[in-house]
Amino acid sequence: MAFKIILLLIVLHTLTHIIFAQDSIEFIYNGFKDSNFHLDGAATLHSNGLLQLTNYSKQLTAHAFHPIPLNFTSSSSHSFSTSFAFAMYPEIQAISGHGIVFVLSPTMNFPNGVAGKYFGLFNSSLDFLPSDNIFAVELDTIEDIDFYDIDSNHVGININSLISNASAPAGYFSDTENQNKSVSLISARPMQIWIDYNGTTMLVHVTMAPLNIPKPSRPLLSLQVNLSDIVSDTMYAGFASSTGSVASSHYLLGWSFAQGGREAQNLDISNLPRLPRYGNRSRKLSVGSMVLVIVISVVVFIIGVVFYIIRRKKYEEVVEDWEQEYHLQRFSFKDLYNATKGFKDKEFLGAGGFGKVYKGVLSSPKLEVAVKRVSHGSGQGMREFIAEIACMGRLRHRNLVQLLGYCRRKGELILVYDYMPNGSLDKYLYDSDKPNLSWNARFKVIRGVASALVYLHEEWEQVIIHRDVKASNILLDVDMNARLGDFGLARLYDHGTNPQTTHVVGTVGYLAPELTRKGKATTSTDVFSFGVFVLEVACGKSPISTFQGSSNGEMYLVDWVNECLKKGVLLEASDPKLGRDYDADEMELVLKLGLLCCHPKPEGRPNMRQVMQFLNGHSILPEMLPFDAKAANTTFSNQNLSSFPISSAGTSAYASYSSDSILKVGR
Ligand SMILES: *[C@@H]1O[C@H](CO)[C@@H](O)[C@H](O)[C@H]1NC(C)=O
Ligand SMILES: *[C@@H]1O[C@H](CO)[C@@H](O)[C@H](O)[C@H]1NC(C)=O
Ligand SMILES: *[C@@H]1O[C@H](CO)[C@@H](O)[C@H](O)[C@H]1NC(C)=O
Numbered sequence: 001m002a003f004k005i006i007l008l009l010i011v012l013h014t015l016t017h018i019i020f021a022q023d024s025i026e027f028i029y030n031g032f033k034d035s036n037f038h039l040d041g042a043a044t045l046h047s048n049g050l051l052q053l054t055n056y057s058k059q060l061t062a063h064a065f066h067p068i069p070l071n072f073t074s075s076s077s078h079s080f081s082t083s084f085a086f087a088m089y090p091e092i093q094a095i096s097g098h099g100i101v102f103v104l105s106p107t108m109n110f111p112n113g114v115a116g117k118y119f120g121l122f123n124s125s126l127d128f129l130p131s132d133n134i135f136a137v138e139l140d141t142i143e144d145i146d147f148y149d150i151d152s153n154h155v156g157i158n159i160n161s162l163i164s165n166a167s168a169p170a171g172y173f174s175d176t177e178n179q180n181k182s183v184s185l186i187s188a189r190p191m192q193i194w195i196d197y198n199g200t201t202m203l204v205h206v207t208m209a210p211l212n213i214p215k216p217s218r219p220l221l222s223l224q225v226n227l228s229d230i231v232s233d234t235m236y237a238g239f240a241s242s243t244g245s246v247a248s249s250h251y252l253l254g255w256s257f258a259q260g261g262r263e264a265q266n267l268d269i270s271n272l273p274r275l276p277r278y279g280n281r282s283r284k285l286s287v288g289s290m291v292l293v294i295v296i297s298v299v300v301f302i303i304g305v306v307f308y309i310i311r312r313k314k315y316e317e318v319v320e321d322w323e324q325e326y327h328l329q330r331f332s333f334k335d336l337y338n339a340t341k342g343f344k345d346k347e348f349l350g351a352g353g354f355g356k357v358y359k360g361v362l363s364s365p366k367l368e369v370a371v372k373r374v375s376h377g378s379g380q381g382m383r384e385f386i387a388e389i390a391c392m393g394r395l396r397h398r399n400l401v402q403l404l405g406y407c408r409r410k411g412e413l414i415l416v417y418d419y420m421p422n423g424s425l426d427k428y429l430y431d432s433d434k435p436n437l438s439w440n441a442r443f444k445v446i447r448g449v450a451s452a453l454v455y456l457h458e459e460w461e462q463v464i465i466h467r468d469v470k471a472s473n474i475l476l477d478v479d480m481n482a483r484l485g486d487f488g489l490a491r492l493y494d495h496g497t498n499p500q501t502t503h504v505v506g507t508v509g510y511l512a513p514e515l516t517r518k519g520k521a522t523t524s525t526d527v528f529s530f531g532v533f534v535l536e537v538a539c540g541k542s543p544i545s546t547f548q549g550s551s552n553g554e555m556y557l558v559d560w561v562n563e564c565l566k567k568g569v570l571l572e573a574s575d576p577k578l579g580r581d582y583d584a585d586e587m588e589l590v591l592k593l594g595l596l597c598c599h600p601k602p603e604g605r606p607n608m609r610q611v612m613q614f615l616n617g618h619s620i621l622p623e624m625l626p627f628d629a630k631a632a633n634t635t636f637s638n639q640n641l642s643s644f645p646i647s648s649a650g651t652s653a654y655a656s657y658s659s660d661s662i663l664k665v666g667r
Contacts, residue, residue: 024260025070031254031273038065038108038238041120050273053100053241053250056091061120064252065108065238070259072231078199081264082237085211085253087190088141089278090246096141096186097243100250101158102195104135106232116244117144122162133232134160137195137206139170141186142244153185155193157204157223159230166223172209173218183210188278190253192267194219199261202226211253211269251275318408322383326390329405331416336360336407340371350424359419368419369404376413389415395460399452401475401485420483422476429471429540429575439582441480442537446590447615448482449474453530453608456484457523465521469529470510471536509543509556513600524602527611531597535561538590540575558598561591565624589614592624 029035031049039045041062044052053062072078082102090096101119113120119138136158143152147162156164171182183191190211196219197204204227205219237257241250253272256264315334323330339360340347349357355374362369376385386408393403407414425445428434437445449469456464468486475483506515512528515521532543535557546553547560564573574587593614599605606614613619 024258024262025068026258026262026265027066028256028265028267029254030268030271032252033273036067038067038236039063040109043241046273048273050275051252053239053252054097054243054247055249056243056247058097058243058245058247059115060097060241060243060247061110061113061115062241062250063108063110063113063120063238065105065236066257067108069234069236070104071233072235073233078227078231079197079261080257080259081194081196081262082255082257083192083194083215083264083267084239084255085190085192085267085269085272086139087188087251087253087275088139088186089188089249089251089276090186091248092246095246096248097241097246097250099139099141099185099241100252101139101240102137102193102237103240104231104235104237106133106235108236108238110240113240115242117142117147118162118242120240120242132160133230133235134158135227135230136240137193138164139185139193140167141248153182155206155208155220157206157221157225159225165225166221168221170208171220172207172213173216173220174213175217183208186248190272190275194264196263197227199227211272215266316409318410320382323386323408326386328386328390328393329416331362331405331407331414333407333409333414335362336371336414336416338363339369343371343373360416368421370401370417370419372415372417374413374415375411382408385413389413391462391464395456395464397452397455399448399482399484400455401483417485418477418483420475420477420485422478422480424472424485425474425476425482425537426471428476429536430542436577439578439586443583443586443590444480445474445476445482446534446537447612449484449530449533450608450612450615452482452484453526454612457526457608463523465523466526466529467521468506468510469526469533470507471533471542474533512602514602522602523607524605527597527605527608528599528602530608530611531594531599531605532558534590534594534597535573538575538587538594539573540577558595561595565592565595589621592621595624596621 032045032051033047033049035045035051037045037051039062042052042054042057042060043062043064046052051064053064054060070080084102086100088096088100098115098117098119101121103121105121110121112123114123118124121134121136138156138158140149140154140156141152143149144162147164149156149164150167151169153170154164154167155170156167158164169182170185171180173179174181183189185191192209192211192215194207194215195204196207202224204223204225206221207216207219209216239252253275254267256267258264315332315337317333319330337343339362340358343356343358347358347360349359349370351357355372358371358373360369360371361367376382386406389403389406393405395403401420402418404416404418406416428437453466453469456466466484466486469484473484473486475485477483506521506525506529510529510532512525515525515528535541536543539557539561541547541557541560543557544554545557545560547555561570561573564570570591571584571587573591574582593606593611597605597611610619614621
């Protein structure tokens with residue numbers, strides 16, 4: 001029975017302990033593990049006992065109160081002593097949120113408490129009004145002129161207001177050094193505050209020191225105040241904290257409190273919870289970012305080297321000392337690459353016999369050019385090759401496409417020419433989307449090409465055989481002047497090849513019979529090609545075509561024109577697209593001249609100067625004899641024409657020109 005009564009008494013004692021404010025309370029928390037604090041806002045309790053009030057988020061409020069109310073009824077109980085350990089971590093060095101406030105308050109709930117400078121305790125409407133029954137000690141890290149703060153690192157004693165009744169810059173009296181020392185509240189170092197109120201002397205002393213330093217003998221600041229005027233009968237003790245537009249993490253490590261004249265027990269410094277390492281986050285980041293920086297640098301370096309190599313490779317050229325001897329303008333591959341936008345398909349003009357041609361625009365001087373990429377085997381014969389090109393570069397004639405310069409790469413030669421905006425002649429003859437060329441324009445073109453060939457064959461210091469005269473090699477400049485292109489290139493192809501092997505260069509349909517037999521190009525073979533070209537321009541038909549009324553399918557243009565001559569209807573060979581819109585004398589001259597140039601025997605052909613004289617009317621074309629079809633048994637059928645797409649080449653009769661037609665025309 002007695003046991004039951006004792007048990008009941010113990011239970012009752014415990015209950016009263018909890019329910020009613022005690023006469024005098026004393027507690028100590030070295031870390032807040034197992035504490036039963038009233039927390040709100042951002043306040044969180046870490047598992048190691050560290051009480052975190054705020055974090056690095058902005059505009060936070062936090063409250064942490066000892067849950068048991070203090071009894072402030074008897075004046076002796078008004079004396080109290082407390083100490084706590086805290087740390088404030090600024091997010092940005094030396095700038096922080098608003099700080100921590102120790103509070104004695106009649107309530108633990110502050111629904112109208114605003115973050116920032118109001119510490120989560122007050123709001124703007126209570127700025128200057130005494131709010132009832134609040135005693136506070138602020139650790140304020142922001143200077144607010146509204147509240148007459150002395151600086152941004154001070155400790156203040158506040159009664160019912162945010163305006164401090166007394167304040168002092170944070171610091172402590174060092175007993176060992178016998179001098180005052182200042183500290184930074186937001187240094188992220190743990191510090192301790194002692195607050196002692198003596199109900200008899202009515203003095204509040206606030207003392208502070210770094211955590212590893214014992215309580216200094218001199219307080220930081222003191223204030224005389226009759227606490228009995230302020231407090232209500234029951235008060236709660238606790239902390240408020242806030243962040244504003246800048247944030248900081250605020251921590252409490254331990255708290256000791258004693259009421260009724262006893263001094264608060266000393267915190268057991270060694271048993272306080274560990275603080276997170278300051279700068280942990282940023283240090284981790286900086287280690288991470290250092291690794292990242294190193295990795296990125298290495299990657300960037302490697303990419304740089306690779307790009308450099310690729311670039312070197314991309315723009316790589318072959319330059320040899322002897323090239324300078326030839327005084328031919330050399331272009332850098334990079335410039336040509338950029339001029340043609342990287343040899344884009346969009347800039348592709350066409351594929352000639354020797355390579356692809358691209359349009360390009362050089363940047364300085366600003367110039368439209370045609371860039372031809374000619375692949376070339378080994379370095380063998382390269383010197384002759386360049387010499388040849390240098391020679392081509394020195395050729396100047398109004399009916400030649402001007403070679404501007406070159407560039408050499410491994411296995412490749414790049415030639416730069418004047419750009420011909422109107423493209424090649426064959427497009428005008430055969431493409432329906434191009435305007436029809438008038439007879440005058442055609443005649444001008446024929447004379448232009450003849451003039452260019454005279455220049456190449458006779459007027460230049462050495463004889464240059466073109467080898468590939470044909471409509472698609474004739475380009476038209478802005479004024480529709482004919483410009484012969486691709487000259488000299490054919491000869492380049494012979495270099496480095498065995499002279500014994502016959503290496504016929506040219507285009508099927510334009511090849512003189514003896515060229516296919518002997519493989520030797522001469523000015524006469526050029527004249528033959530020119531003849532075919534002339535007929536092509538006059539008739540608007542390609543050298544091997546299907547002709548109306550021809551039973552044999554495909555035929556040589558030359559043979560067909562011959563047939564028209566034989567039938568006495570030569571002018572019917574003229575291009576139907578011209579209608580009757582031509583000068584009949586000129587047309588007849590051109591058709592006959594074309595046939596004459598295509599004489600199967602080289603001796604039967606005029607030279608280019610004679611051709612020019614006929615065209616200019618300075619010489620009269622000899623009478624053309626009608627040929628004998630029955631005698632037509634030679635010519636192309638004797639050539640190796642296995643690759644020619646003609647079914648009945650054997651009937652070609654044009655070769656049966658009477659030998660009488662061999663010219664005897666002087667210069
Ligand atoms: C800080 O605390 C608030 C409230 O507890 C939370 O919403 C926020 O995510 C926290 N911020 C950080 C950076 O931890
Ligand atoms: C400020 O707080 C008081 C009471 O604490 C409340 O009556 C008032 O409405 C609040 N004012 C604002 C602006 O929140
Ligand atoms: C302190 O304030 C209380 C209550 O207002 C009053 O009773 C007491 O006399 C005051 N003490 C002194 C010394 O003024």
